[in-house]
Amino acid sequence: QKEVEQDPGPLSVPEGAIVSLNCTYSNSAFQYFMWYRQYSRKGPELLMYTYSSGNKEDGRFTAQVDKSSKYISLFIRDSQPSDSATYLCASLTGGGADGLTFGKGTHLIIQP
Amino acid sequence: DTAVSQTPKYLVTQMGNDKSIKCEQNLGHDTMYWYKQDSKKFLKIMFSYNNKELIINETVPNRFSPKSPDKAHLNLHINSLELGDSAVYFCASSQDEGAGGYTFGSGTRLTVV
Numbered sequence: 001q002k003e004v005e006q007d008p009g010p011l012s013v014p015e016g017a018i019v020s021l022n023c024t025y026s027n028s029a030f031q032y033f034m035w036y037r038q039y040s041r042k043g044p045e046l047l048m049y050t051y052s053s054g055n056k057e058d059g060r061f062t063a064q065v066d067k068s069s070k071y072i073s074l075f076i077r078d079s080q081p082s083d084s085a086t087y088l089c090a091s092l093t094g095g096g097a098d099g100l101t102f103g104k105g106t107h108l109i110i111q112p
Numbered sequence: 113d114t115a116v117s118q119t120p121k122y123l124v125t126q127m128g129n130d131k132s133i134k135c136e137q138n139l140g141h142d143t144m145y146w147y148k149q150d151s152k153k154f155l156k157i158m159f160s161y162n163n164k165e166l167i168i169n170e171t172v173p174n175r176f177s178p179k180s181p182d183k184a185h186l187n188l189h190i191n192s193l194e195l196g197d198s199a200v201y202f203c204a205s206s207q208d209e210g211a212g213g214y215t216f217g218s219g220t221r222l223t224v225v
Contacts, residue, residue, distance in 0.1 A: 008153075032210070032211050034213050036216075041219075041221075042218055042219070043116075043202055043216035043217050043218045043219050044155070044202070044214075044216045045216070046213040046214065046215070049211075049212060049213045051211070086153060088155065092209075092210055092211065098157075098160075098167070099145055099147075099157035099160045099167070099169075099210070100157065100210060100214060101157075102154070102155040102156070104152065104153065104154050105153050105154075105155075
């Protein structure tokens, strides 16, 4: 079983909609949780990171972590065509030397 | 003033050849990484390295070897290239073991023919 599970999509929504992206994980040692955005033929770009459970908001983006259910979410409000990309969730143990464990990524398409 | 830069961006080579990919970061980070992204877009860590230790993912063949001449550079050497090595290779760096996130380079697309 992969440690971070993510639906690959594609997920297609109309412009202006609220987007919900989700991941589940199995490793209880994960303490840090991140969301990356990757445009085609580019490197992943860090969007949000959180420590342990809770919410974090940055502009149109909100990240949520529920450690009790091992569930990670990213919400995008007022979605724009420029948000079309692959979104990757990632987790990290406290030690850090293991490196980030990524989900497979969800391909998001925002229709104008 | 790119934060993490990799060269070359594209690399096409024949099976059996030996090749290197270079990576440099100007962020002053203390840890650098190599990740492999396969055709299904799955990102998997290959190595993490700081000035104290090298952590190798046990699934990485020993044909792959990282070389770090200094804190700002982590190069990837690949010997006896195989068709299955075709992928996009990303270099990344972080501070404090990555709790604040990693910064990735733009990737090197390796094609073995």
